[in-house]
Amino acid sequence: MGNLWQKLTSLPLLRSEASNEPYGGTTDANSPDLAAATLSHLEHLTGRPCSRRQIYRIALTHRSLLHDHQGESERPESNQRLEFLGDAVLDLLISEHLFRLYPESDEGHLSSNRAKIVNRKALAAFARELKLGEHLIIGESANLQKIRTSDSALADAFEALVGAIYLDQGLDGAKRFIMNHVITMVDLNRIVEAEFNYKSRLIEFSQSHQLPQPVYTVVAEEGAEHEKTFVIEVSCNDIPLGKGTAPRKKDAEQLAAREAMKRLENENPFHQATES
Structure with a gap:
């Protein structure tokens, strides 16, 4: 885990342009913090204190907020980069779980079953179950209600949250979250039976x-x-x-x-x- 973390944080993608700290590693005193209700909700979901709050704020920031700050020298960051990271972490952990759970399944079946668990519609359903839509940070000029219920926005937020948890709590924290809020939410036996039917x-x-x-x-x-x-x-x-x-x-x-x-x-x- 130590070597993996060193490799990941050495990538330009995960490093702040303003400093040598890992991406999202510090919270500027002038940066808007998470709402108290959102912070409490996230700590309930993750089962741990959210020590790097700015990462979680970014994870919940919809790209529409950037539109409200066009032309400003310091624009807020949306969750798109964290979504990229969370997608990779989610794929890894779901793949590992299926690999261990079904030792006789070949690559094709494992890939197919993973796709049924982590497709955009399923991720949006997980996000709804976790009430992430209520905590999204959305631009004032956007259609708030439409975005809060959008499959695309919710799936993006779920993946970004996984990325934030990974950066804050490591792979173990991300795995704990996915086990609690993904694996326990799906009927794997039904999915596998359907695949083999x-x-x-x-x-x-x-x-x-x-x-x-x-x-x-x-x-x-x-x-x-x-x-x-x-x-x-x-x-x-x-x-x-x-x-x-x-x-x-x-x-x-x-x-x-x-x-x-x-x-x-x-x-x-x-x-x-x-x-x-």
Whole structure:
């Protein structure tokens, strides 16, 4: 962690142009502080004192505030840079959690599941649950209500807050926050089951391409009666797409659908059939 922090704070991106302190490392006495209610709310969410308050203020500052200070020599800073940092921290910690939780999942499934957890709509939902919209710092000339309920503004604020927590409390603090307010908020089992439900994915594919629903056919039964395995083929529009073999028909169907999805990711057999 020490080496990682040294590397990160040595980057120009994370350093103040006015000093050699890490980005947001000090709060100028003349800088506007966080509102007491906001500070109390953030400390409740993070479970720790917010010692570097200016970072948190920036995390909640919407870019519309900059419009109100155009032409001024010292303009406030919006949360866009912190959003960039928080996005990377969030991806890292969610990736690590999924990597440890599902050791048999390949890279594709891990990436897909991570995307379902940290997409913009999901992040906005997390922000709403944490009532971040009520604490956003918005320009007076902007539509306050529209921004406070905007998916984009809320998702940005959530990522920026993760970045602020990382800078203030380190990776452990960010991990604690994400475990409490992201991991516990999502049904990972449901997400993973949906990802591995190849039959559902194949149905979705057929519907989105205006094709008939897939048909599963037992093409062979192998082995003795007490240890029989089923070979099932799935087809769509009378075109065979894949086969699966398993002791249970449902499992064989899933395997057949998986083979079909892999094939459909690389080719379009329906297009080929039309041409022939």
